[in-house]
Amino acid sequence: MTNVSSTADDILACARTLIIAGGYNGFSYADIADVVGIRKPSIHHHFASKVDLVRTLVSRYREEAAAGLSAIERNIPDPGVQLKSYLAYWEACIKDATAPFCVCALLASELPLLPEEVALEVRAHFRALASWLTSVMERGKRQGRLQLAGTARVEAEGFMATVHGAMLSARAYGDPKMFGVITRPLLERLSATR
Numbered sequence: 001m002t003n004v005s006s007t008a009d010d011i012l013a014c015a016r017t018l019i020i021a022g023g024y025n026g027f028s029y030a031d032i033a034d035v036v037g038i039r040k041p042s043i044h045h046h047f048a049s050k051v052d053l054v055r056t057l058v059s060r061y062r063e064e065a066a067a068g069l070s071a072i073e074r075n076i077p078d079p080g081v082q083l084k085s086y087l088a089y090w091e092a093c094i095k096d097a098t099a100p101f102c103v104c105a106l107l108a109s110e111l112p113l114l115p116e117e118v119a120l121e122v123r124a125h126f127r128a129l130a131s132w133l134t135s136v137m138e139r140g141k142r143q144g145r146l147q148l149a150g151t152a153r154v155e156a157e158g159f160m161a162t163v164h165g166a167m168l169s170a171r172a173y174g175d176p177k178m179f180g181v182i183t184r185p186l187l188e189r190l191s192a193t194r
Helices: 002-022 029-036 041-048 050-075 079-096 102-107 116-142 153-172 178-188
Strands: none
Touching: 002 029, 002 041, 002 050, 002 102, 002 153, 029 041, 041 079, 050 079, 050 102, 079 153, 079 178, 102 116, 102 153, 116 153, 153 178
8 A cells, every 4th residue: 555655645746846847737647657657547546637636736735834834833933933934944945946836826827727626726725825824914913023014914915925926036037045035025024123
């Protein structure tokens, strides 16, 4: 059973890399078969269709993101430091190319073309991330740790959009440092101790 699970995990990891490189329509089962070293029918054994594969991938991505945000909540009490930690995670991923782009942000740019099952998962990721960021903003304001220019929800949406835009700029410029160049002023603006 371990081999079956391992093969499915290898397929998902490969699909994730290919989506980050070229989007939903930028890969096929043949591409995955070549990289993973299996035949296309083996992929169909694990994932009947590309929709099933990508829906599963985004669902797992959402679980990983939720676990990461929960770890930040458990280990870091200060809301400002929580935001800083979230940004540091992405800055490190972009710098070492382990995850140079949020899979859901990339897929969101293709939303009009995505199958509905995948689009629902992508939207759910955005809602969950916005909800977490909103709660961080609310706690930060209440504790006097963050200075908000608008409502917590508006600040959360702006924060999320800035992070995703910074990922895009880092990619467009071919310079991982652009992520920090764009996001550092956002943290400085939110800091109540400016």
